[in-house]
Amino acid sequence: MVRTLFDISLSTMCRTYINGDLTLLPENCKQRLIEFFCSHDQFYHDDCAKLISSPYFGSNLTEVNFYLSEQVNDSLLENLVQMNNNLTKISITLCPNITDKGISLLTLNQSQLECLELKSLHNLTSEGLKNVKSQNLYIVDLSGCTKITSDGIFHLVFNNPNITKFYLNDCRSIDDQALYDIAYGIGDNLKVLQLNFLQNMEDPAKSLLNLSQKCPHISQLSLCRFFEFTDEDNQKECTIEGMELREVDLYGNYFFTLPNLPLSVTKLSLSVSGEENATNLVSKLLKLPFLSIIHLQLNCEEMSNFAVEKCNEFLKIFISGLGKKIVNLHISCNRIIDEVLLLITNNIPNMTHLALNVKHINSYYLQRYFGTSNRAIIYKLRSLKLCRLKISYRALFAIARNAKCLEEFEASHMLCVDDRFLLILAQNCRFLKTINFNGCRWVTDKGLSALARNCKLTEVRIRATSCTDKSIYLLAQFCPEIEWIAYSDYSGRPKFSDKALQCLKNSCVQRQDKLQESLLNAVETAKEAASSGLEKITDFFHGDPFETYVGKKVEMATDATVLSTENWGLNIEICDIINTTSDGAKDALRAIKKRLNNEMSKNNAIVMYTLTVLETCIKNCGIHFRSLVCCKEFINELIKLIGPKFDAPQIIQERILTLIQSWAVAFKDIPELHDVVDIYNDLKNKGVQFTEIDINQIPPINTPVASVPKTFSQDNTTPSIVPISNPNIPPMFLQSTVQNYQSGVEVSTDDLAKLRSELDVVKGNVNVFQDLLSQLPPQSANNDEKEFLNELYETLQEMHKRIVALIQVIQNETVFSELLSINDEITESFEKFERYKNMKADEKSEDDKLLHTDDSKKDEGSSSGVGKEDIKPSEEKSLI
Known part of the structure; x- marks a missing residue:
């Protein structure tokens, strides 16, 4: 790998500050540094190795995260925890050089550990789990660790009795004994258990029944390909218990008789072959009163007409009875008849995932389904997978035009898919993240470049297409978040150059700008913490702003739990207090700031009332209060409130921007208040969109001359009002x-x-x-x-x-x-x-x-003048 300027600079920094500032970095900065080293394979570099092996580097770490690295080994893990017993999370995935020794050293004396993820570590055995001892351990994921046996599960569950989520997917060496140990060791606390692809079970029905009986609080159970049955005679009727069981995943288990499930089940994933008794199955599922979500997978491997007819008959009965509950539908069959296709398009209103691996299908009904008549239903689709379909261009283009909310799309091995379809897809489906065009030979760089420019792709499969290196460079340029790409031909030969693939790899790893961004975020977090501390110190010396007289009024005027609308009497009273007391302006603004910071993203009504109080005070208070509001510090705090941290709703964002805009327009000729004008112009230059306004239509911001003297005291006495006489209005x-x-x-x-x-x-x-x-x-x-x-x-x-x-x-x-x-x-x-x-x-x-x-024109007046006798002010007895 060619060393970039950033690599050289990082190496120099490590070498210069090996015993200095780098070992004292905040934890989040060290995490980003470790992530960079892992992504760029820098752990074997001398300077980086010295930094990682420094005794103080890992002393303040609370998490250890490594993903897909051959340089992470046992000695590296040992160095990280040589002065650290405070880890709360360990996550290591696909690191082949880690053995039992490294995991044992890493987990030794880690009594604060809460999450342990050791996935796809093929050299890890049961010996590496004996040192895992923590009363705080709640999540354990050992998926893909094929050498772990039931002995390791025994030590794990009895040393860590508080595990609530346990994932043992593809742990092929564990047997029935592991399920008994789980039941007796952590049965009372277990809530989530995944046992997918376990192939070493002798009596899965019996061990599963015991497990479900001893785990009364389990709510999610995943059993993909857990049962292996040969024929109907050998299949035993299974029972799964659990009064709190909500989700059951039975994908890959082709039951002739569905297991007995508890009445509490709300979500069920099921695989069928089409040979099952559909009537009995529907009847059994209808007896589950809370079942609302069904994921159905039908896989018909036989190509005979008899098997195809049985599959269509099964779908007809199942969809007619349970269509409203189907959310995910996957059909792999040689042919779907029109009657079944109409049921799919009309009787499944809540479908979000649809997969069709079908050779023969009626394009007309498919076009109608994706046409304009079902847009509300089509907009719910998040995943659409089509394989080997022979459909018309009209049906294909209807999909591209109307399925606008798709995030995952597959159209593999379909000759009708070409660049024209991809261009329409890129124009309308902007949320796409995963695409699969394997075997579509008419897909070229033109179509893929449009998708790369318009969609934030994370997974791309373009095997056996006509794409060249240009597509790889475009993906590197426009899709830096890409995580997976399948590009080799079906013969196994790569069709893209190593240079292009290396360019794509370099664009996908964490680069200098992201590292700098993380460091800046850390600095910003430190500034916010310092600001919060300063605010607490200010409250300590000056008191809580809500304890002041005007602060109490602000709190009352913005209390949305009491007020149904703005209390204008309190708002005007706040203005009068500000205008007549020396500390009123500062105390009121402190109370307003605290109200906004505490309630933003929590209670939008209080925030809106507070902004109304602020707007009223600006209009009715003097230059002292206006100078405090229009200074850079306060305006920047308002802008932070509408930033991504608080995720304020659109109405609050527009309200704050409108206030800043109106102040900038009203105070543009007042030098003392010019900070808000500068910030307003800076925001416009940065592309912030403000509402177009007419200057003459802006409500006046003017402090009226006080016609009634008013004094304020803590006893809330009513001030006297001095009448003013006027010859035009009767006293x-x-x-x-x-x-x-x-x-x-x-x-x-x-x-x-x-x-x-x-x-x-x-x-x-x-x-x-x-x-x-x-x-x-x-x-x-x-x-x-x-x-x-x-x-x-x-x-x-x-x-x-x-x-x-x-x-x-x-x-x-x-x-x-x-x-x-x-x-x-x-x-x-x-x-x-x-x-x-x-x-x-x-x-x-x-x-x-x-x-x-022309002295003679002095008394003539204008021909368009309005005489005094035409319009007269009212001189009747008046109440005002």
Whole structure:
């Protein structure tokens, strides 16, 4: 293997810091380093070997993980644990040079061990398991260890009585005694047991019955090819017990009589040959009241017409009776008749996996099934496997166009599969991870390149196709997560160059960028831990923000368990506390930050209420609070809340982005608040999508002048309200309304009706005021129009003060919301009037010249002017 610059740099780093910083790295960094060494076969390099053999390198490891490496040996395992007895997980798979010695040294004195995975270690025997002793060991997986006998299982279960999940798949040397030992050793705690492909059982029915009786809490039992029967006469009726048994896997066991299963079974995987009595089988399965998921595999090896007819008859009866419960269907048969195919397409609505190894089938019904009429059903399909089917292009293209949620697809040994089909498949099926086109000779680089570009492939099988090295390079470029590729011809000869295959291998192992990313993640984690610690220190010295007066109000205003909607009275009270107390802004923001960090991804309603409080405070508080919110630190914390760590829902992400956008637009001309503008522009440059908005449609962010002095104390006394007189609005309003509301009592229905009518009058005045501002250009308005505009402005000012006074004391939430809406409209109108006056001032010099040159036009006015007598502000007895 050619050494890259990164390999050389890594070697130099190992050599330089052999007794320094590398041995003190955090555990996750060491795990990534070990993974890199394993993937790149670097363990035999002198510098890496010295680092691994350092006494302190493995001292803080809690996990040992090795996969598919010939360089991992017994001495390496011994070096890792020479100063470590704190391992919780050991996972070693397909490492052929590990023997009993290495496993014994690795597991010695590991009393904290929780998970032990030793898979496909062909040199491991029962002797290597004698040192495994841990009261915390819950998961054991010895799948593929063919030399382990029942003696090793005996030591394992009696030294580790708390095992709950036990996997012994393909452990061919164990016999019936192992099942008896499991039953007596860990029977009370066992929940999951897999005994697939055990070929050394003498009386599997008897030993399995004893096991199920002694394991009352087992919930999942897998017995693939566990029973070996020769004919119907020799087959014994089996019984499996267990009141908590939920899932049973009987794949590969072709029963003439189905075993007696407990009534608690909910999921069953079953293999049949078509010769079984379908009526009796369906009747027996219908007696299981909780059975809801069936995986059915039918394998008809005989090619005779009689066998094919029996298979079709079996499918007809089985699907008619249990079609709604079938989720996974695998059929291997020479021919499927139309009646059975119609049942498959119409009577199995919940199917997610379909496999058809059939030579003769009706393409028309298959096309209809994958057509537009069954899209809801087709979208449930996750796996589709077709082998040796002779179907039309229309049926094939219907699959490519409509099965859009496929993750696994096979179309092997089918001459109709070509690049046209692959192009359509790549365009529509973007979730594909596994593909199999073995034996499709018309598949070329063009079709495979489209799949590589559009899908994140992990498994690829392209034997006996027309693909060349170009396909391998494209897979290396676009599919770095690929784990498996089958590429050799059926003769065993590789059809791709070693250079191309090496390029693909190099792209699939962990590279420098991923290692750096992991190290950066570790640094980020350390920063977050430091930030959390700093927050705790801050709370220690400054106190819990929810213990402050304003913090309690924030907690009350965002309590979604009590509130059914936003409490605007509390929100405005929080704003008033911030505006009238010295520490109100800091305490409120601390409470808001803590509320967001604690409840994000836990309670979305509390998060939405907290964002509403934040938005209200920005609109109604002064520059001190705004500067605290718009600083880089707080805005970056908001952005982190919508990152992948919290996985916030779309509505919260859009709400936070909208807040940042509105602040950036509103404060772009205020230098003190320019941090939010910089962050907003940076996000846009990075490609973050913001909603397109009209600047004129943004609600005004303006702090109204306090018309009512307010003080706050811990005893929650009601502040006094000072009435303000106005010649245009009768003082009766203050005696009849504000004074009544001062005590916080709900008003009567008649008063509410009158108040609503007066609010309509105010809305009408606001609309007239806005219409005048839009219709009267500053340079053409006459004196009467200007005088009327100013008078209307003064009237609205007084009305605005009354509305602000009402907002402080009103108790009716509906009226309160209307008052807030009108307040925003009036404030927006005032801003437009200020812009109107500025435009008039800019054109003053030009107007003066025109007035001096043509004095006679001074009193004429504009032909489009609106007279004072046409529109008049209300002067009736008002509640506002």
